[in-house]
Amino acid sequence: MLSKLLSLLCIIPLVLGAPALGPSAGISSTVGGNFSATGTSTGSYSPLTTSSNSSSTSITFSASASTSGASTTTGVITVPLSSYAFTPYPTPTLNPRPPVFPATDPLNPPDISSDPQVVPDFAPAWASAYQKAKNLISDYTIEEKVNITTGVGWANGLCVGNIPPNKNFPGLCLEDSPLAVRFADFATAFPAGIQVASTWNRALMRSRALALGQEFKGKGVNIALGPMMNMGRIAQGGRNWEGFGADPFLTGESAYETILGLQQGGVQATAKHFINNEQEHFRTQETSNVDDRTQHEIYAHPFLRSVMAGVSSVMCSYNLINETYACNNDKMLNDILKREYGFQGFVQSDWSATMSTLSAVTGLDMTMPGDVTFDSGDSYFGGNLTDYVNDGYISMARLDDMATRIIAGWYFLHQDEDYPATNFNAFNPNDEATNKHVNVQEDHYKLVREIGAAGTVLLKNTNGALPLNKPRNLVLIGSDAGPGKSGPNEFSDQGGSDGILAMGWGSGTGYFPYLISPLEGIQERARQDGSSVFWDFDDWNTALASNMAYGQAVALVFVDSDSGEGYITVDGNEGDRKNLTAWHNGDDLILAVAAQNNNTIVVVNSVGPLIIEPWIEHPNITAVVWAGIQGQEAGNSIADVLYGAYNPSGRLPYTIAKDPADYSAQLVTGGSGSEILTIDYTEGLFIDYRHFDQANITPRFEFGFGLSYTTFSYSDLCVDPIQSCDVDQADLVAAWENGGASPIAEGSSAALWLHEPAFRVTFKVTNTGFVSGTEIPQLYIHHPSSANEPPSVLKGFTNVEIDPYATELVSITLSRYDLSIWDVVAQGWRKPDGQITFSIGASSRDFRLQGNISI
Numbered sequence: 001m002l003s004k005l006l007s008l009l010c011i012i013p014l015v016l017g018a019p020a021l022g023p024s025a026g027i028s029s030t031v032g033g034n035f036s037a038t039g040t041s042t043g044s045y046s047p048l049t050t051s052s053n054s055s056s057t058s059i060t061f062s063a064s065a066s067t068s069g070a071s072t073t074t075g076v077i078t079v080p081l082s083s084y085a086f087t088p089y090p091t092p093t094l095n096p097r098p099p100v101f102p103a104t105d106p107l108n109p110p111d112i113s114s115d116p117q118v119v120p121d122f123a124p125a126w127a128s129a130y131q132k133a134k135n136l137i138s139d140y141t142i143e144e145k146v147n148i149t150t151g152v153g154w155a156n157g158l159c160v161g162n163i164p165p166n167k168n169f170p171g172l173c174l175e176d177s178p179l180a181v182r183f184a185d186f187a188t189a190f191p192a193g194i195q196v197a198s199t200w201n202r203a204l205m206r207s208r209a210l211a212l213g214q215e216f217k218g219k220g221v222n223i224a225l226g227p228m229m230n231m232g233r234i235a236q237g238g239r240n241w242e243g244f245g246a247d248p249f250l251t252g253e254s255a256y257e258t259i260l261g262l263q264q265g266g267v268q269a270t271a272k273h274f275i276n277n278e279q280e281h282f283r284t285q286e287t288s289n290v291d292d293r294t295q296h297e298i299y300a301h302p303f304l305r306s307v308m309a310g311v312s313s314v315m316c317s318y319n320l321i322n323e324t325y326a327c328n329n330d331k332m333l334n335d336i337l338k339r340e341y342g343f344q345g346f347v348q349s350d351w352s353a354t355m356s357t358l359s360a361v362t363g364l365d366m367t368m369p370g371d372v373t374f375d376s377g378d379s380y381f382g383g384n385l386t387d388y389v390n391d392g393y394i395s396m397a398r399l400d401d402m403a404t405r406i407i408a409g410w411y412f413l414h415q416d417e418d419y420p421a422t423n424f425n426a427f428n429p430n431d432e433a434t435n436k437h438v439n440v441q442e443d444h445y446k447l448v449r450e451i452g453a454a455g456t457v458l459l460k461n462t463n464g465a466l467p468l469n470k471p472r473n474l475v476l477i478g479s480d481a482g483p484g485k486s487g488p489n490e491f492s493d494q495g496g497s498d499g500i501l502a503m504g505w506g507s508g509t510g511y512f513p514y515l516i517s518p519l520e521g522i523q524e525r526a527r528q529d530g531s532s533v534f535w536d537f538d539d540w541n542t543a544l545a546s547n548m549a550y551g552q553a554v555a556l557v558f559v560d561s562d563s564g565e566g567y568i569t570v571d572g573n574e575g576d577r578k579n580l581t582a583w584h585n586g587d588d589l590i591l592a593v594a595a596q597n598n599n600t601i602v603v604v605n606s607v608g609p610l611i612i613e614p615w616i617e618h619p620n621i622t623a624v625v626w627a628g629i630q631g632q633e634a635g636n637s638i639a640d641v642l643y644g645a646y647n648p649s650g651r652l653p654y655t656i657a658k659d660p661a662d663y664s665a666q667l668v669t670g671g672s673g674s675e676i677l678t679i680d681y682t683e684g685l686f687i688d689y690r691h692f693d694q695a696n697i698t699p700r701f702e703f704g705f706g707l708s709y710t711t712f713s714y715s716d717l718c719v720d721p722i723q724s725c726d727v728d729q730a731d732l733v734a735a736w737e738n739g740g741a742s743p744i745a746e747g748s749s750a751a752l753w754l755h756e757p758a759f760r761v762t763f764k765v766t767n768t769g770f771v772s773g774t775e776i777p778q779l780y781i782h783h784p785s786s787a788n789e790p791p792s793v794l795k796g797f798t799n800v801e802i803d804p805y806a807t808e809l810v811s812i813t814l815s816r817y818d819l820s821i822w823d824v825v826a827q828g829w830r831k832p833d834g835q836i837t838f839s840i841g842a843s844s845r846d847f848r849l850q851g852n853i854s855i
Helices: 003-013 122-139 144-147 193-199 202-218 248-264 293-301 301-308 332-341 382-389 396-412 444-454 518-529 544-547 584-594 633-641 688-696 727-737
Strands: 162-165 172-175 270-274 285-288 313-318 346-349 457-461 473-479 532-536 554-561 600-606 621-626 674-680 713-722 757-767 773-774 779-784 793-797 800-802 807-815 821-823 828-830 835-844 847-853
Touching: 122 144, 122 396, 144 382, 144 396, 144 800, 162 727, 193 202, 193 248, 193 444, 193 532, 202 248, 202 444, 248 301, 248 457, 248 793, 270 301, 270 332, 270 793, 285 301, 293 301, 293 821, 313 332, 313 807, 332 847, 346 396, 382 444, 518 532, 518 554, 554 584, 584 600, 600 633, 600 727, 621 633, 713 835, 727 807, 757 800, 757 847, 793 807, 800 807
Parallel strands: 270 313, 285 674, 313 346, 473 532, 473 554, 554 600, 600 621
Antiparallel strands: 162 172, 457 621, 713 757, 757 807, 773 800, 779 793, 779 835, 821 828, 835 847
């Protein structure tokens, strides 16, 4: 056995993208398709030694890569073949302290609040789940434990990922996506992550997730493969729409509420993709080189919030991090996720992202879908994992830890208690024997419609163009205004669009049970008003569009821009967008209509930012509605906003620039099949609005921007300190106040004293208009210059609905963590030296109140 392993090890440097250790040639599988194990062994493990200020075993930064001259490397850091002892990380021991730190079951999370002040303590629930899991596997053989960690292989089960049954354990169903139960019928197509983030509304984030979680459970899914929380670092990033935008705080809060909601619905949530998977091009052969501070403050933050929400699973990504594959990255998986964040759940690979059997040593607990590549018939786990345990390279204690973590997630969500069996077939939906056609939609369409409207951002509104008031006649121009030519599911995995765009493409999608187009939604209202409605869906006949717009009371032009996962190419867009212009001749179509109609209103369905300079200042364009990607009720949501049935309150979760070059990070292309593409995150902390502020670049529309049909004023700012409830760690509070960093310890970044409420900021908001509306106050911290932070950093937001001329008292609570920066030397969170100030306002550049934090 050893000679075979050494021969495999010797060939690794010669094959780029090859796993650190190859699979055994003689692996066997059962009839069910799972990879079985053979043999016995025992042992223990201690984590690899890593650099304190990097995110892998070592790091060498190459020259900055660009779209025109990408740099590459042929070096991949791998785990050497050796024997590794293992000792599990201690479980949290801090006693619950209600009401701030109450013992919490995932099925009963804290109540939704627009100003959260509760830090849920999931430790007791995890401890109970762990004990049950240990009891369950106490009589398991090595083979049975290994089978808990190894998927059955691609398309060998009912779900996209499957763990086989073992004795009295029924196995697990893992299924996409972050917005729907993928490949399932009679399920809701919810708005995408970017849409719910655009609401800046925690209640809607939670409610969407709860409904989605209930649907996953109703279909018999144990583990939902979402939410996605990679940052919108690159405006063209193909999967940005699955996530929550370009700011870590907004993304973190969205992820937090989404996980609480999903798991309240009964399904295990998956935080993905860990980490630095910000573009699709060469995603399996690119190294994202990120410094330690940037990693902690930007990209890892949403995953920390996920752990604090009690997430059951984390999915490691395809890419390399500082020249080490994510699923093989000891620093990220063991030291940061499991040690520093105190993560109690299990780490699963993205599909075919496992790179080595020794990934088990670096923190990987489950390989998905089980085979090395789809249908390859072999596995890095399965029989290989058994052999490694038998030969002493991986300890029995670590195998026990892997199986315990996976089964503990099952107990943690009470899935041992009358949980539904899987009742659909992801690979053969027409098989009546396995697809029971269970309808899980309930009345979730109402929530879809509300979020679609709440996430719509009003960018421009002049001359009272909106809301529409019984226009005499109106015309809808553009294919995005109508239904798809062959129905809502015309394209596989939504890889294409010739009608209303309501989600991107790839594995993050689902089937539409139906799809309301703007034509349908607007005609419904027009019938009530007695308005005449006309339309033209030909994007390329601009002469016809001009003629039809002439003389209409309102000309509505619908344009879109799509993107998705890299395994599908649409019109030359290989997942990532080729550019930031509107699709389907959108810019020319808008200009043609505006040339003939002085009340042209543009509606944009887009996965992310567009460059709208060709037409945004045109005097005949009276309004711009940024509708996003809204799910199955898209047309109704758009109509609700256009007619004022829903007063727009959405805010941009990213910056809309005037020029693509204004963004600090660009899509890196190039590379070949024999190289690793280098992507250096040289912009550091300065992504999106942080860069625009630092470089004094004026955007077209800033992060956090959005108009309403009413106006608001702010007044009466007050800041009050809050007494700490964590008496057991009062010394750490005092040390932090004196400039000390949080200690290096298990769960140190998730500690109660760091995240409990520390300062309460209150102020008043008045609706100064004549219609009810919702305002989204935002709090931005301004660190002292010694911190070397961006000029403004979002650290709080809330939403408040206010009647005309009424005033509401609003609060935003800050923690010590919110006021801290990452110290790469001390490896902890500390208060920066100097005065911390803050601003409250309606966007990242519209500040209404200013204050100081006195510590």
